[in-house]
Amino acid sequence: MVDYNDYKPNPIISSNSIITEGEVINAQKTWGDGLILISKTYDEKGYEEAKKIAQDVLNSAYGYAKGVSVLFKPTLASGKQTFRLTNDGALAYFVGGIAGFPDAQGKGFACKGWREVKSYPAGIQLFGNIAHSMGNVHLIDKDGKCTIVDKTWGYKKDDEGNVRIVLHHSSLPYMPPHVVLKFDGVGSVITSPSSLMNNLLAFTLEGWVKAVSLRDHLTSFFGQNDMIEFGTEKGCYRGHRGQHPFTSQFFTRAPAFPLHEWHHVALVATSMKLLLYHDGVLVSSADFNCDNYGDSAFPFQIGAGVWHGGKTHPFHGFISDVRLWTVARSQAEIQAYMSNRLTGKEPNLKAYYPLDKVIVDGNTTKVLDLVDGCNALCDSILEVEDSTLPLK
Numbered sequence: 448m449v450d451y452n453d454y455k456p457n458p459i460i461s462s463n464s465i466i467t468e469g470e471v472i473n474a475q476k477t478w479g480d481g482l483i484l485i486s487k488t489y490d491e492k493g494y495e496e497a498k499k500i501a502q503d504v505l506n507s508a509y510g511y512a513k514g515v516s517v518l519f520k521p522t523l524a525s526g527k528q529t530f531r532l533t534n535d536g537a538l539a540y541f542v543g544g545i546a547g548f549p550d551a552q553g554k555g556f557a558c559k560g561w562r563e564v565k566s567y568p569a570g571i572q573l574f575g576n577i578a579h580s581m582g583n584v585h586l587i588d589k590d591g592k593c594t595i596v597d598k599t600w601g602y603k604k605d606d607e608g609n610v611r612i613v614l615h616h617s618s619l620p621y622m623p624p625h626v627v628l629k630f631d632g633v634g635s636v637i638t639s640p641s642s643l644m645n646n647l648l649a650f651t652l653e654g655w656v657k658a659v660s661l662r663d664h665l666t667s668f669f670g671q672n673d674m675i676e677f678g679t680e681k682g683c684y685r686g687h688r689g690q691h692p693f694t695s696q697f698f699t700r701a702p703a704f705p706l707h708e709w710h711h712v713a714l715v716a717t718s719m720k721l722l723l724y725h726d727g728v729l730v731s732s733a734d735f736n737c738d739n740y741g742d743s744a745f746p747f748q749i750g751a752g753v754w755h756g757g758k759t760h761p762f763h764g765f766i767s768d769v770r771l772w773t774v775a776r777s778q779a780e781i782q783a784y785m786s787n788r789l790t791g792k793e794p795n796l797k798a799y800y801p802l803d804k805v806i807v808d809g810n811t812t813k814v815l816d817l818v819d820g821c822n823a824l825c826d827s828i829l830e831v832e833d834s835t836l837p838l839k
Contacts, residue, residue, distance in 0.1 A: 465575055597619070598616065624832040626830050629764075648740070651781070655709055711785045
């Protein structure tokens with residue numbers, strides 16, 4: 448991945464330009480300031496005021512108000528509305544709620560809580576009263592999350608000397624396919640050499656799951672038999688704290704688990720509550736008093752054996768990026784980090800299996816744990832490419 452903090456523009460190409468490099472850079476800053484203003488106005492004053500600000504930004508930054516044709520391809524537009532060649536089309540994309548366009552009111556791109564915009568031009572071309580720029584823009588929201596987009600701009604200086612956008616093409620960077628691990632639903636299993644979940648006072652167990660099919664009875668995601676058992680029953684989430692004599696089912700028949708698409712699952716335990724998150728959203732919880740979650744002689748397993756050990760109740764599909772923390776992560780923490788790879792050095796992280804490759808070690812195959820080297824044995828696991836896993 449490119450380190451955009453060290454990203455430097457390529458040399459400027461100039462040809463007797465009326466537009467200067469500084470004016471192009473200033474135009475990009477002005478656009479970013481306008482986006483932030485729309486976002487803040489929406490958050491503080493609501494849709495109608497944000498819509499007024501958005502129209503002011505279009506009037507001042509784009510060529511629409513001067514009758515100049517603008518070629519605008521937004522980042523997240525699709526179908527017949529992919530290209531927005533009119534003022535109304537651009538306004539709809541920014542704030543939504545414009546007749547004839549699919550963008551819902553208040554769901555526009557500029558209403559997503561942006562608080563900082565940084566432009567990194569890869570190159571600028573200057574040709575008379577026309578300029579082109581291409582590069583990256585970093586959009587940072589109020590939660591500190593950064594979205595990187597690739598942008599190509601076209602500018603034209605009008606008769607009053609204002610530099611206006613006449614071409615705006617935006618897209619998300621290409622992400623090469625991830626390598627993920629496939630579980631065949633018969634004999635595939637990953638087994639840690641350690642009982643990782645023993646004697647925890649709190650924990651967060653999370654990972655990405657893409658199920659091809661789910662068993663009629665129990666299916667294993669990941670966990671530790673007779674400790675924390677996590678997966679599905681008849682296609683719906685199910686979990687146990689299986690430590691005898693305190694066996695306690697803490698949720699069952701929570702929302703059904705969708706097939707053929709990636710979903711992030713997280714199981715969080717405190718001394719008072721057990722919580723289930725689906726794609727970062729709380730979907731089930733239960734009160735549960737526990738000072739220590741106990742121990743069992745069984746190893747931590749992924750893809751099978753969660754309920755009764757060994758290769759029982761195997762999973763059919765794909766699993767990636769399994770993490771075990773020794774603290775109860777908040778919903779905000781889960782959402783902030785679930786789509787990003789970790790280094791293994793994060794505080795309170797007990798085990799981290801990226802599950803992005805299988806390592807051959809003599810007569811065995813293993814997956815790496817990036818925290819303490821608690822590498823786990825693989826059985827009947829295949830590496831496959833997947834371009835839909837939403838991990839960075």
